[in-house]
Amino acid sequence: MSGLVIDDVSMTFELPNGSKVEALKNINLEIKEGELMSVLGPSGCGKTTFLNILAGFLAQTAGNMNINGHEITGPHPERGMVFQHGALFEWMNVSKNIGFGPKMKGTPQAEIDAKVKELLDIVGLQDFGEKMIYEMSGGMQQRVALARCLANEPDVILMDEPLGALDALTREKMQSLVLDIWKKTGKTIILITHSVEEALLLGERLLVMAPRPGRIHKEYRLPFAELGVGADLREVKRHKDFGPTRDEILNMIWDMEEEIMGRTEDA
Amino acid sequence: MGQEIIAVIGTTLWMIVGIIGIFVIYLAVSGLCYFAHNLYSRRKESIKGYTSLKTVTFGDESSVTANRVASIAAVVTLFLLWGIATGSKLLPPILPGPFVGDTSFEYTATNATGDTANATVFVRVHAAANKKAEKPTITGDGGAGFAKADTVIVPERRTKIIKAQNNDDGGKEAGFKVTAINGQAIAPKQTVPFKDGEVYMTAKGSLSVRPATGVTMEALYLPPPELVWTRFVNVFQNGYLGVGLFENVFWSLIRVVIGFTLGCLFGIPLGFAMGLNSWLRGWFEPIVEFMRPVPPLALIPLIIIWFGIGEQGKISLLFLAALWIMTIAARAGVSGVNIAKVHAAYSLGASKRQILSKVILPNSLPEIFTGARVAMGVCWGTVVAAELVAAEKGAGKMIIAASKFQLTDIVIIGIIIIGIIGYGIDVLMRIAENRLVPWKGKG
Ligand SMILES: Nc1ncnc2c1ncn2[C@@H]1O[C@H](COP(=O)(O)OP(=O)(O)OP(=O)(O)O)[C@@H](O)[C@H]1O
Ligand SMILES: [Mg+2]
Numbered sequence: 176m177s178g179l180v181i182d183d184v185s186m187t188f189e190l191p192n193g194s195k196v197e198a199l200k201n202i203n204l205e206i207k208e209g210e211l212m213s214v215l216g217p218s219g220c221g222k223t224t225f226l227n228i229l230a231g232f233l234a235q236t237a238g239n240m241n242i243n244g245h246e247i248t249g250p251h252p253e254r255g256m257v258f259q260h261g262a263l264f265e266w267m268n269v270s271k272n273i274g275f276g277p278k279m280k281g282t283p284q285a286e287i288d289a290k291v292k293e294l295l296d297i298v299g300l301q302d303f304g305e306k307m308i309y310e311m312s313g314g315m316q317q318r319v320a321l322a323r324c325l326a327n328e329p330d331v332i333l334m335d336e337p338l339g340a341l342d343a344l345t346r347e348k349m350q351s352l353v354l355d356i357w358k359k360t361g362k363t364i365i366l367i368t369h370s371v372e373e374a375l376l377l378g379e380r381l382l383v384m385a386p387r388p389g390r391i392h393k394e395y396r397l398p399f400a401e402l403g404v405g406a407d408l409r410e411v412k413r414h415k416d417f418g419p420t421r422d423e424i425l426n427m428i429w430d431m432e433e434e435i436m437g438r439t440e441d442a
Numbered sequence: 443m444g445q446e447i448i449a450v451i452g453t454t455l456w457m458i459v460g461i462i463g464i465f466v467i468y469l470a471v472s473g474l475c476y477f478a479h480n481l482y483s484r485r486k487e488s489i490k491g492y493t494s495l496k497t498v499t500f501g502d503e504s505s506v507t508a509n510r511v512a513s514i515a516a517v518v519t520l521f522l523l524w525g526i527a528t529g530s531k532l533l534p535p536i537l538p539g540p541f542v543g544d545t546s547f548e549y550t551a552t553n554a555t556g557d558t559a560n561a562t563v564f565v566r567v568h569a570a571a572n573k574k575a576e577k578p579t580i581t582g583d584g585g586a587g588f589a590k591a592d593t594v595i596v597p598e599r600r601t602k603i604i605k606a607q608n609n610d611d612g613g614k615e616a617g618f619k620v621t622a623i624n625g626q627a628i629a630p631k632q633t634v635p636f637k638d639g640e641v642y643m644t645a646k647g648s649l650s651v652r653p654a655t656g657v658t659m660e661a662l663y664l665p666p667p668e669l670v671w672t673r674f675v676n677v678f679q680n681g682y683l684g685v686g687l688f689e690n691v692f693w694s695l696i697r698v699v700i701g702f703t704l705g706c707l708f709g710i711p712l713g714f715a716m717g718l719n720s721w722l723r724g725w726f727e728p729i730v731e732f733m734r735p736v737p738p739l740a741l742i743p744l745i746i747i748w749f750g751i752g753e754q755g756k757i758s759l760l761f762l763a764a765l766w767i768m769t770i771a772a773r774a775g776v777s778g779v780n781i782a783k784v785h786a787a788y789s790l791g792a793s794k795r796q797i798l799s800k801v802i803l804p805n806s807l808p809e810i811f812t813g814a815r816v817a818m819g820v821c822w823g824t825v826v827a828a829e830l831v832a833a834e835k836g837a838g839k840m841i842i843a844a845s846k847f848q849l850t851d852i853v854i855i856g857i858i859i860i861g862i863i864g865y866g867i868d869v870l871m872r873i874a875e876n877r878l879v880p881w882k883g884k885g
Contacts (some may be wrong), residue, residue: 231786252791265881266804275800276790309881327790388516 179206179229179331179363184238186224186389197388198224201239202381204391208330209361211354211380211400213368215424217431221389222367224332229365230256243330252276255329257320259336263308269319270304272294276327294322297359298352314345318352327355334366339371347408350376358404371424375399375417376408383424385431393427395420468519475515483511499848521667528666529658540598541654542567544578547624549606549649551589554617559587565598565698567638567653570661588612594651599660601652603644619647667852673851682852683843685835693835697753698821698867701760705817709765710810713772714802730769730879738763738824742831751832756825763824764817771813775806808882811875818871822864837863 186199198221206212227233231250235242239249244253257261264272271278273294274287282290295301298318302424308316317337322333337353338346350373357364368374374381379400385392397420403411411417499505529539545566555557562582568575580591588611596602606620607613621627623634623641633642639653661669677687715722716730738759749755779802787801829838837860844852863878875882 230785230787230789250785250788252789254789256786256789258782258786260782261780262786264783264801264804266807266879275787275792277788279790279792279796279800307881323786323790329789 178208178210178243179204179240180241181205181229182227182239182241184235184240186228186233187236199228199235200388200390202389203392206363206365206380208363210379211357211364211366211377212380212382213366213374214373214382214384215368215371215428216382216384216389216392217386217428218369218434219435220384220386220431222384223335225384226244226256226335226367228255229331230333252280252327253330255324255327255332257332257334257337262321263316263320265308267308268304269300269306269308269311272308272319275323275324284433290326291322294326297325297356298322303362313347314341314349317341317349321352321356325360325366329362331363331365333415334364336367336369339369346373350408351403354378354400354404357400364381371421371428372412374424375421376403376411381407381424386435392431395424426429471519471523472512472516475512475519479511479515480731484885490750500671506649509855524664525667527659528661528664528669529656530666532666532668537657538654539658540655540660540690541638541656542568542569542598543638545636545653547636547641548621549589549620550625551607551613552619552621553588553612554615557588558621559589559610561589561591561610563592563594563604563649563651564652564877565594565596565638565651565812567598570598596651598653599655601642601650603648603650604649607647620649623649631745662848662850665854669852670854673849674855677852677855682840685840687840687855687859690840691863692838693827693833694822694825694837695863697756697760697825698818701757701825702764702818702821704757704761705764705821706768706814708761709768710772712765712777713769713774714806717773717776718798718802726769730766733762734766734770738820739827743830743863745828746832751834756828756833759828760821760825763820767813767820768810771816772806774813776802776807778809779805807879808875811871811879815871815875816867818867819864822860822867826860850879 181202181204184199184202185197188196188198190196202225214225216222219440224233228235229247231254234248246252264275267275268373270288270291274291277290289306298321300315300318300322303311304314308319308324311319320337334353338349341349353366354377355362356362364377366374366377368377375397376399378395378397381395381397382391383393383395384390399411399414400419402414465871496502496505522533524530526536529535530535534619544564544566546562548562550558550560562580564578564580566575566578575595575597577593577595580593589607590611592604592606592609594602594604607618610618612618620643621629624636626634628634628641628643629645630643633640635641639651642650642652644650665673677709681687683691712726712730716726717723741759741762745755745759749758783801783805784797787797792800825836826838829836830842833839836854841853841856841860843855844850
C-alpha cells in the first residue's frame with residue numbers, strides 16, 4: 176500500500192547518567208498519500224525526534240515505520256526534508272542548490288536546468304538563480320530550501336518548523352506557497368510548527384502531541400487548508416470555527432505546559 | 443640561584459623602564475602628528491558614509507578603521523627615529539655624533555728635580571671607514587723645555603693610550619710624570635676633559651685619549667639608513683658570499699612552498715579521516731595532540747641528527763610544522779559542518795563520496811584557509827630559524843653569516859626582507875581566501 180504507516184513506534188534516549196527519556200511512546204499513525212498534516216505540541220514533546228525517525232536520521236528503539244510498503248532504514252530521496260535554518264549550501268548559488276538532488280542522481284544538465292527554472296518560477300525567485308545564498312533574505316532562503324526539496328520529487332516532504340524564523344508577513348506568503356505546492360503537486364507533507372494558527376492553516380490533519388512520554392494527544396481533521404488554497408489566508412482565519420478551534424488547542428497546550436512545570440516542581 | 447633571580451628581577455625592571463621610555467617617545471610623536479593632522483584636516487570633510495552617522499563609535503569595533511595617515515606617519519617616524527639615532531647623513535645633525543677631526547691638548551710634565559714643562563699632544567680622530575689615516579703634523583714649537591710634542595691617531599669612538607713622556611728629555615727617569623692636562627691637575631686613575639673629549643690617566647701614568655663619542659649609535663649596532671640602502675644595492679647586484687639576494691630568498695621560499703604543500707597534501711586528508719572515522723580518530727589523536735604543542739624549532743636538533751643540514755631536513759621540518767596545523771584545521775572543518783546540511787544532502791540522495799566532495803570539503807574550506815594562513819606563517823618563521831642553524835643558502839643563512847662578520851647592515855636588510863615576505867605571504871593568502879571562500883563568515 177502507498178502512504179506512511181507508523182506502527183507502535185517508541186524512542187527512548189539513554190542519557191550518559193543512565194536515566195532514560197521516553198521521547199516517543201507507542202505512536203500509531205497512518206498517513207495517506209497526498210495528506211497535509213501539521214504537528215503541534217509543547218517544547219520537548221518529541222516532534223523533532225518523530226520527524227528525524229521518519230526522515231531516517233534516527234532509528235526508533237521499538238516499532239515499525241513503513242513507507243509505500245517498505246521499511247524506513249535511512250535517509251532516502253523519497254522523503255525530502257526542509258529544515259528551519261542552515262541546511263542550504265552557501266558555496267553554491269541558488270540554481271545549484273536547487274539542482275543538487277537531480278545532479279547527485281546524474282540527471283543530464285539540460286534536464287536539471289529546465290527543472291530548476293520551473294521551480295524558481297513556482298517559488299517566485301525567477302531572477303535570483305545566479306545569486307549566492309548569503310545574498311538572500313531569510314524568507315528567500317526558505318523558498319530555495321523548499322524548491323531544492325521539490326526538485327528531487329520526493330513522495331513525502333518533511334518540514335521541521337520551516338517558517339519559524341520568518342517575520343509575520345513573509346510567513347503568511349510562505350504559508351500560501353506551501354498550500355499551493357501541496358495542491359499542485361499532491362505530495363504528502365508533514366509539517367512541525369510552534370504556531371497554532373499555522374498548524375490550523377496548514378493541516379488537513381492536525382496532530383497535537385503531549386510530552387513525557389511523547390505521544391499523540393489528540394487529532395483534528397480541519398477544513399482550513401482546503402479553504403486556504405488560492406485564497407486569502409486572513410479570510411480563512413475569519414472562518415467561524417477557526418477562532419474556537421485555535422482557543423481550544425491553545426488551552427490544551429497551555430495545560431500541558433503547566434503540568435510539566437508542576438511536575439518539575441514536585442521533583 | 444637566589445642571586446640570579448634577583449639579577450633577573452633587576453634586569454626586568456630596567457627593561458620596563460626602557461620599554462616605557464620607547465613607548466613614551468613613540469606616543470609623543472604620535473600625539474604631535476595627530477595634532478598636526480587634525481589642524482590640517484579640519485578644513486576638509488573628513489569621514490564620509492554610514493560610519494560618519496554613527497554616534498556611538500567608542501566600543502563599536504566596526505567603526506574603527508585604521509587611519510592611513512597615521513600608518514604612513516608611523517612608518518616615516520620609525521625611519522626618522524632610526525636616522526636620528528644613528529646620525530644619518532640624510533638628516534641635519536640632531537644628536538651630537540662622535541668627534542672626527544684634529545684636536546689637541548697640552549700636558550704639563552714634572553721631572554725628577556721638580557721642574558715643569560708643557561707640550562702639546564696633537565690628536566687626529568679618523569672615521570671608522572678610513573683605514574689609512576696619517577699622523578697629524580706638529581705645528582708651532584709644540585713644546586718648551588724638556589717636554590716634547592706628541593701625535594696620536596684614534597679611530598672614532600675608540601681610545602688610544604700614549605706615553606707622552608717617552609720622547610721627553612729625561613722622560614724615562616724615575617720621578618718624571620705628567621701632572622696636568624690643559625693646566626688641570628691629573629693623577630693616575632683620574633679623568634680630565636678637554637675640548638673634544640677627555641684624557642684618563644692609567645695607573646702607570648700613561649694617558650688614555652678618549653675623543654668624544656657623541657650619543658648617536660655606532661654603525662656596528664645600528665647602521666644609518668643610507669648605509670643599509672647602499673649595502674642593499676650592493677648585495678642586490680653582487681650577492682653576499684657568492685649567493686645572490688634573490689637566490690637566498692628564493693631558496694627559503696621554495697622550502698616553505700614544498701614543506702607547506704606536503705603538509706597540506708597529507709594533513710588535510712588526515713584531518714578529514716579523523717573527522718569522519720572513529721577508529722582513525724582514535725589512532726591518530728595521541729600523536730596529533732602530542733605533536734601539536736611541540737614547537738617546530740624544538741625539532742631542529744633531531745632533524746639535523748637524522749637528516750643532516752641538507753634540503754631534506756629542512757623540508758621535513760616544514761612539512762611537520764604544517765602537517766599538524768592543517769590536520770587540526772581540516773578536522774575542525776569537518777566538525778564545523780552543520781549537521782542539517784549533511785542530513786539534507788543525504789535526503790537529496792547524495793552518496794557518501796558525494797557528501798565528502800560536495801558538502802564536507804567545501805564546508806571546511808574556510809577552516810582550512812584559516813589553518814593555511816597560520817601554517818604559512820609558522821613555516822616562514824621556521825625556515826628562517828632552521829637556516830640560522832644550518833643551511834648553505836637562504837634568508838636566514840644570509841643574516842647569520844653576516845652577523846658573524848658583524849655586518850649589521852646585511853642583518854637588517856635580511857630582517858626587513860623576511861618581514862616583507864612574511865607579510866606578503868599573508869596578504870596573498872587573504873586574497874586567495876576572499877576569492878575562493880566568499881561565503882566565509884556569512885553562513
Ligand atoms: N540526542 C538526544 N539525547 C538525549 N535526549 C534527547 C536527544 N534528542 C532529544 N532528546 C530528548 O527527547 C525529547 C524530545 O525532543 P525533541 O527535540 O524531539 O522535542 P521537540 O518536540 O522537537 O521540541 P522543540 O519543540 O523544542 O523542538 C526531549 O526531552 C529531549 O530532551
Ligand atoms: Mg524540535
